[in-house]
Every structure is written in structure tokens, then in C-alpha cells.
Amino acid sequence: MTDSRRWLLYVRANQNEPTDIPWPLATPRQDALGREIVRSIQQVQFGENATGRHFLDLARRHGRATGDADFPEAIALFIAEEQRHSALLGRYLRLAGSRCLDRHWIHSAFRRLRHLGGLEAKVTVLVVAEMLAIPYYRALMDVARCPALEAICQRILREESQHFLFQGNTLRRLQRGRSRTYVALVHLAQELQLAGTSLATW
Ligand SMILES: [Fe+2]
Numbered sequence: 001m002t003d004s005r006r007w008l009l010y011v012r013a014n015q016n017e018p019t020d021i022p023w024p025l026a027t028p029r030q031d032a033l034g035r036e037i038v039r040s041i042q043q044v045q046f047g048e049n050a051t052g053r054h055f056l057d058l059a060r061r062h063g064r065a066t067g068d069a070d071f072p073e074a075i076a077l078f079i080a081e082e083q084r085h086s087a088l089l090g091r092y093l094r095l096a097g098s099r100c101l102d103r104h105w106i107h108s109a110f111r112r113l114r115h116l117g118g119l120e121a122k123v124t125v126l127v128v129a130e131m132l133a134i135p136y137y138r139a140l141m142d143v144a145r146c147p148a149l150e151a152i153c154q155r156i157l158r159e160e161s162q163h164f165l166f167q168g169n170t171l172r173r174l175q176r177g178r179s180r181t182y183v184a185l186v187h188l189a190q191e192l193q194l195a196g197t198s199l200a201t202w
């Protein structure tokens with residue numbers, strides 16, 4: 001079985017809407033930290049809601065060029081999974097009496113970075129975002145003090161760990177045949193991006 005087929009089977013099997021979120025138990029924190037939590041969820045909710053049109057287009061082209069027909073569908077379902085994260089966070093924001101953002105400078109900067117190159121550049125940037133999602137949702141879960149938000153974070157964390165593996169695997173495949181110097185330079189660029197984005201996330 002190819003890597004793309006394996007990931008496709010995973011995302012297909014994971015398409016169910018979460019039924020384990022105790023929405024009636026949503027009790028958003030009302031203190032100063034609660035307000036910070038809402039502000040940070042607003043940014044992340046917006047980021048999770050990317051349409052992924054450019055990504056999907058690149059994935060289709062890659063699928064055609066390499067004969068990897070499963071890859072575009074795996075990417076389409078991966079994007080849909082991210083949008084489900086956004087929908088969960090959006091519902092929580094509404095319960096918290098807040099609203100969803102329609103723009104944010106961090107995401108505009110990220111979008112510009114991702115659009116700089118082809119599929120490989122896009123996945124290179126994405127892997128770092130997936131890596132940062134894990135400590136973010138863990139931290140959110142730790143301070144939530146709300147059963148609904150904790151359940152949302154648990155669900156998203158399970159999926160983000162898979163995304164990290166999926167995109168790491170994709171990047172490794174895209175880099176096959178690249179020189180060691182090239183891969184070392186990409187790693188250096190990723191470390192710089194990780195440092196900058198960690199600071200912005202913090
Ligand atoms: Fe996500």
C-alpha cells in the first residue's frame with residue numbers, strides 16, 4: 001500500500017462529526033485569562049478555516065505528474081478536517097458570546113509564505129504550523145477549565161498529531177532525491193520559521 005493510500009484511508013475513516021463534545025457543559029472562563037483565551041481561539045479558528053484551494057491545486061498537479069491518484073483526495077480530506085477544527089472552535093466562540101475573525105495579519109503573512117513556491121515549499125511551511133498546533137492545544141486544554149473546550153482540544157490534538165505525521169511523511173517523499181545540503185538548508189529555514197512562529201503563538 002502506498003503512503004498516500006494509507007493516509008487517504010485514515011482521513012476517510014475519520015470524517016465523522018465529533019459526537020463526544022459536551023456542548024451543554026460549555027462554561028467559558030469569565031476572568032481576564034478567559035478573555036485572552038477567546039482572543040487566541042479567534043486567531044486559531046480563523047487559521048484553521050483556510051480553504052486550501054492553492055494547496056489542492058498543487059496536490060492535483062503532483063498527483064497527475066507522479067501517478068499518485070490518492071494524494072489529491074487525501075489532501076482534500078485533510079483540508080476538510082482542518083475546517084472541522086475551525087467549525088468546532090467557531091461554535092465555542094459563539095457560546096462564549098464572541099465572534100469569528102475574518103482576517104488576521106499572522107495568517108496573511110503565513111499565506112504569503114506558503115504561496116511563495118510550489119508544493120514542497122507549502123508543505124515545508126505547513127509542517128511547522130502542524131508542529132506548533134500541538135503545544136498550543138495542550139496549553140489551551142490546561143487552562144480551559146471548561147469540559148466542552150477540553151473535549152474540543154482533545155479531539156483536535158488527536159487529529160493534529162496525525163497531521164504532523166502525514167505532512168512530515170509528505171515532505172520526506174517530496175524531498176527524495178534532493179541533496180543533503182538542500183535538505184539541511186530547508187531544515188535551517190524551518191527552524192527560523194519555528195522560532196518566529198513560536199514567538200507569535202506565545
Ligand atoms: Fe487543525
Ligand SMILES: [Fe+2]
Nearest residue numbers: 082130160163
Ligand atoms: Fe493540522
